[in-house]
Amino acid sequence: MDVRELRKLPMPKLRDIAKQETDLNNVVALEKEELIKAIAAAKNIPYDETHKDLNAIHAVKHDIRALQKQKLELLKSSGDPDKIKRLRRKIKLLKRVTRQLSREAKLAAAKPAPATEAPPAA
Numbered sequence: 001m002d003v004r005e006l007r008k009l010p011m012p013k014l015r016d017i018a019k020q021e022t023d024l025n026n027v028v029a030l031e032k033e034e035l036i037k038a039i040a041a042a043k044n045i046p047y048d049e050t051h052k053d054l055n056a057i058h059a060v061k062h063d064i065r066a067l068q069k070q071k072l073e074l075l076k077s078s079g080d081p082d083k084i085k086r087l088r089r090k091i092k093l094l095k096r097v098t099r100q101l102s103r104e105a106k107l108a109a110a111k112p113a114p115a116t117e118a119p120p121a122a
Contacts, residue, residue: 003047006036014039048109057101064094 006014014035016029022042027035040047071087074080 031063060098067091
């Protein structure tokens with residue numbers, strides 16, 4: 001089992017594995033990445049921190065959803081067209097931000113670890 005498989009597991013299964021494999025107390029209070037890190041350490045699985053910054057992406061998407069609700073309310077109440085236009089632009093900008101965050105995380109994950117090279121002989 002590797003880190004990718006652990007990330008695909010639902011939280012209840014991760015909690016069960018953590019209770020069996022680790023000496024952690026209060027497993028229920030831990031977040032998913034903390035559980036994965038603890039399980040990986042207990043099973044000697046290499047844990048890389050180059051995955052997407054899910055918290056940042058989710059936070060931006062949460063903001064997008066809130067703005068979309070505001071836009072929908074303005075459209076229903078036949079609100080100010082300038083406010084609607086500003087909301088659309090803000091949503092568009094935030095969508096670009098999520099794509100950029102995802103792209104950066106993907107590039108960081110694909111970047112190989114720097115190899116140690118011997119200094120050139122003089």
